[in-house]
Structures are given as structure tokens and as C-alpha cells.
Amino acid sequence: MTEAAVCPVHHERDHPLHPPTGFAEAVSGGPVKMVWPNGVEAWVVSSYAGVRQVLSDPRFSTRKGGQPEMRTDEGEAVLDPDQPGNINGIDGAEHMRLRRPLSRGFMVKRMNELRPRIQQIVDEHLDAMEAKGAPADLVSSLCLPLPSLVIAELLGVPPEHQELFQATAGDLFGKNGSKDEYLAHATKLAEVLTPIVAEKKAAGTTDDMIGLMANDTDFSMDELIFLCIGLLAAGHETTSNFLGLFTLHLFEKPDQLEVLRRDPGRADVVVEELMRYTVGQLGGPGLTRRATEDVEVDGVLIKAGDWVSVSLMANLDEALCPRAEELDLERDAVSHLGFGFGPHQCLGANLARAELQIGLRTLFERFPNLRPAVPVTEMRYRNDMITYGAAEIPVVW
Amino acid sequence: MRQNATVRIDQARCIGSGQCVLAAPDVFDQSDDDGLGLVLIAEPPAELLPAVRDAVDRCPAQVVTLEE
Numbered sequence: 512m513t514e515a516a517v518c519p520v521h522h523e524r525d526h527p528l529h530p531p532t533g534f535a536e537a538v539s540g541g542p543v544k545m546v547w548p549n550g551v552e553a554w555v556v557s558s559y560a561g562v563r564q565v566l567s568d569p570r571f572s573t574r575k576g577g578q579p580e581m582r583t584d585e586g587e588a589v590l591d592p593d594q595p596g597n598i599n600g601i602d603g604a605e606h607m608r609l610r611r612p613l614s615r616g617f618m619v620k621r622m623n624e625l626r627p628r629i630q631q632i633v634d635e636h637l638d639a640m641e642a643k644g645a646p647a648d649l650v651s652s653l654c655l656p657l658p659s660l661v662i663a664e665l666l667g668v669p670p671e672h673q674e675l676f677q678a679t680a681g682d683l684f685g686k687n688g689s690k691d692e693y694l695a696h697a698t699k700l701a702e703v704l705t706p707i708v709a710e711k712k713a714a715g716t717t718d719d720m721i722g723l724m725a726n727d728t729d730f731s732m733d734e735l736i737f738l739c740i741g742l743l744a745a746g747h748e749t750t751s752n753f754l755g756l757f758t759l760h761l762f763e764k765p766d767q768l769e770v771l772r773r774d775p776g777r778a779d780v781v782v783e784e785l786m787r788y789t790v791g792q793l794g795g796p797g798l799t800r801r802a803t804e805d806v807e808v809d810g811v812l813i814k815a816g817d818w819v820s821v822s823l824m825a826n827l828d829e830a831l832c833p834r835a836e837e838l839d840l841e842r843d844a845v846s847h848l849g850f851g852f853g854p855h856q857c858l859g860a861n862l863a864r865a866e867l868q869i870g871l872r873t874l875f876e877r878f879p880n881l882r883p884a885v886p887v888t889e890m891r892y893r894n895d896m897i898t899y900g901a902a903e904i905p906v907v908w
Numbered sequence: 909m910r911q912n913a914t915v916r917i918d919q920a921r922c923i924g925s926g927q928c929v930l931a932a933p934d935v936f937d938q939s940d941d942d943g944l945g946l947v948l949i950a951e952p953p954a955e956l957l958p959a960v961r962d963a964v965d966r967c968p969a970q971v972v973t974l975e976e
């Protein structure tokens with residue numbers, strides 16, 4: 512039997528808010544093999560049931576090394592597969608050992624206690640934006656500073672270091688950099704973090720994330736430092752990009768924006784639907800796993816050792832909800848895959864939710880006439896590694 | 909007479925995500941000690957069952973069960 516031609520992964524989009532051109536057609540009809548810029552082939556799974564299966568079946572490992580790279584160029588992986596504290600690259604009991612103690616710090620209750628402080632940060636940044644006057648760049652005025660300030664406070668990074676954190680965290684995983692560049696940024700962060708961690712260890716405090724990890728777990732110093740770096744980076748660009756992308760989708764769909772304006776109290780449900788839709792519309796391949804045994808997914812036999820990349824375009828599968836390709840802010844929250852699924856589901860999901868709900872709601876309450884200063888299709892977008900988003904969102908009000 | 913519906917969490921595989929709390933806040937909580945999911949009402953009344961089914965569906969570790 513001759514092998515079918517393997518279609519290359521690419522990231523060019525006809526419209527900046529919709530999936531890479533031809534991607535939906537290429538993956539419809541079940542898992543297909545694609546080839547990555549770094550030459551590695553992987554099965555792309557994009558059905559709702561298939562993605563849930565791959566992300567929750569222990570026969571798919573998240574351990575990396577030689578994988579199809581998430582980055583959009585042909586560069587090599589920046590992370591060492593044996594990096595201590597890399598919570599996203601280990602399975603089973605090893606993963607639970609790191610994940611369990613962190614869950615406490617991101618509990619729904621704890622995130623709700625943070626809401627007044629998140630509101631205060633949002634208010635201060637929107638005050639500053641208003642004072643400077645239109646036009647303003649929403650990304651630098653709100654989207655970027657909000658998550659980085661919140662995560663730095665949650666971790667317990669003293670205010671004098673927060674600027675450095677903000678600057679470095681974005682460079683770390685947010686760019687298609689070389690391994691050397693990555694190491695230089697990580698070393699710089701580690702140098703700042705080490706004395707902070709040592710201080711909290713000596714004081715024995717557990718009232719912030721660093722204290723909790725330092726004093727109430729069996730984590731090694733190397734694990735602690737990398738977990739802090741990982742949390743800073745993971746909580747930074749993702750939330751920021753999504754706050755921007757949500758706003759852009761609403762600009763493109765005034766009838767939907769009207770739903771939020773009419774009933775800002777529904778911001779929680781609105782954010783779930785925006786999350787479902789936005790992640791789905793990003794399309795493209797995404798989270799990677801490797802089969803450790805032969806497993807059938809959506810009728811295709813995936814062999815032990817094969818790489819699999821799940822596409823969260825599964826959020827647009829009719830198996831999840833009717834008219835799944837439409838943004839409908841009046842719909843009840845559905846079980847979407849925007850934060851992943853299975854044991855590695857986003858640790859910071861409840862934090863991201865709180866920031867997105869408060870950020871979006873307050874933005875349109877404060878500036879009911881907020882609108883883009885240039886067409887959404889003419890804004891500049893960044894597409895590096897794991898992140899996709901608008902580099903700048905010029906707005907007027 | 910119809911048996912009551914029973915909710916359980918298999919804590920051994922719970923990752924403390926709190927999705928159950930978001931889906932059905934009256935039925936679930938997270939432990940202050942370790943963040944793991946807790947069942948507050950083991951035999952929830954009929955009107956809470958849709959939210960519990962939602963929690964079963966949303967639990968990322970698939971450890972919430974509802975026996976009806």
C-alpha cells in the first residue's frame with residue numbers, strides 16, 4: 512500500500528481571527544498525519560471525542576523529546592526533556608506529585624478572594640488609559656500588565672522585581688528564540704528567584720505560592736525555581752493574548768458585544784463561550800502527546816511511539832454544542848476544551864477566568880463606545896511558539 | 909420507590925481543578941487542606957442533578973460519578 516502524501520503544517524491565515532488556511536479541510540474526517548517544520552510527523556486529532564480521549568488516556572504520554580515543535584519555525588525545542596519541575600512534561604504519579612500541591616494555590620475559593628485585587632488592577636490601568644487619551648493601545652494598557660502583575664503577586668514576588676519579571680517572562684516562551692536565548696532568560700529569572708525562595712524558606716511562610724511551594728512540599732530547589740518560571744510564563748502571554756482576541760472578536764461581531772453590554776452580570780458565561788469559540792477559531796495543531804501503546808482514536812490505529820497533536824479546533828465540533836461554528840453569547844457554558852482536558856488541564860484556568868471576566872466586563876462598562884482605531888484585519892499579529900495574538904490593538908472611545 | 913441518586917469523587921485521581929465547584933457549587937467544594945474535590949451533598953435532590961451531570965462531564969480527571 513502506498514502512503515498518502517503528508518500535508519505540511521503551516522500557520523498562514525486568510526483572516527487573523529480564523530484558522531490557518533485549509534486547516535479545517537485538511538483535518539476533517541478523522542486523524543490525519545501532518546509534517547512539522549522541524550521534519551517530525553504527527554497525527555492531528557481534531558474531533559471533540561478524539562481530543563478528550565487523547566488528553567485523558569494514560570496511554571498517551573506528555574513526556575517530550577524529539578517532538579513536533581509547537582513553535583512556528585524549524586528551530587529546536589528549547590526545553591530539556593529532563594528539566595526538573597517541568598510539570599507539563601511528566602506523567603502519572605510523577606506528575607501528581609508536582610500538580611497536587613499546586614492545586615491548593617489555584618482553588619476556586621482562593622481565586623474568588625483575589626477578585627477585588629484584580630478589579631483594582633484593572634481599574635487603575637483603565638484610569639491611566641483614559642487619562643492618556645485616545646487612541647490607546649489596549650495590549651500595553653491592559654492585556655499585558657494585568658496577568659503579569661496578578662501572577663507576580665500570587666507567587667509573592669516583591670514589587671521591586673516585578674518589572675523584570677514582566678519583561679523576561681514574555682521573552683521566555685513567547686518567542687521563537689534559540690535554545691541559548693531561552694537559557695539566558697531562564698538564568699536571569701533564576702538569579703532573581705533564588706534569594707526570594709531562600710528567604711521564604713527561612714521565614715517558613717505559606718501565604719503565597721512561593722511560600723507554599725517552599726515550605727509545604729517536598730520540591731527540590733531546582734524544581735521550585737523552574738515551577739516559578741513556568742507559572743510566570745504560562746500565566747502571562749496566554750491570558751494577555753486571549754483578553755485581546757476576545758475584544759477583537761467582539762469588535763467584529765457587534766450583535767454579540769451587545770449581549771455583553773446588555774447584561775454584564777453574565778460575564779462568567781460570556782467568557783466561557785468566548786474561550787470556546789476563540790480557541791476553536793485559532794485552529795491549527797496544538798498540544799502534543801506520544802502513544803506508549805497502540806491505541807485506536809476515531810477509527811484510526813495510532814501505533815506505539817507515534818506522535819499525536821490535538822487541535823483545539825475540536826471546540827467547533829457539533830458534538831460539543833449545536834451551531835458550534837458560531838459565537839453565541841446567549842448560550843449556556845458548555846464543556847469546552849479551551850483549557851485542555853485530562854490531568855494536565857490548565858492549572859491556572861480559574862485564575863485566567865477571573866482575569867478575563869473582570870477585564871472584559873470592566874473594559875466595556877468603562878468605555879461603552881470602545882472601538883478599533885484601524886480595521887481588525889490590518890492590525891499586527893504575532894505568531895510565535897505557543898502564542899498567537901495581536902501585537903497591538905489601537906482603540907478609540 | 910426510586911433509589912436516590914448518589915454522587916462520588918474518586919479522590920485518588922482528582923487534580924483539584926475545581927471544575928465540579930464551578931458546575932455545581934451547591935454540591936461540591938474543594939478541601940482547604942489540599943484543594944481536592946469534596947462532595948457536600950452525596951444524594952442531591954432532583955433539581956440539582958443537571959448541574960451534577962455537567963460536573964461529571966467537565967471533570968478533567970473524569971473522577972466524578974453520578975449513580976442514578
Ligand code: HEM
Nearest residue numbers: 598599745746749750753798850851855856857858859863
Ligand atoms: C487564557 C489563558 C490560558 C489558556 C488558554 C491556557 C491554556 C492551557 C492549556 C490548553 C493547557 C494544557 C496543556 C497540555 O495539556 O499539555 C495549560 C496548562 C497549564 N497552564 Fe494554562 N492557560 C491559560 C492561563 C494560565 C495561567 C494564568 C496559568 C498560571 C498561573 C497557567 C498555568 C498552566 C500550567 C502550570 C499548565 C500545565 C499543567 C500541567 O501540565 O499539569 N495557565 N494551559
Ligand code: SF4
Nearest residue numbers: 922925926928945967
Ligand atoms: S472537577 Fe474533578 S479533578 Fe477537578 S476538583 Fe472536581 S473532582 Fe477533582
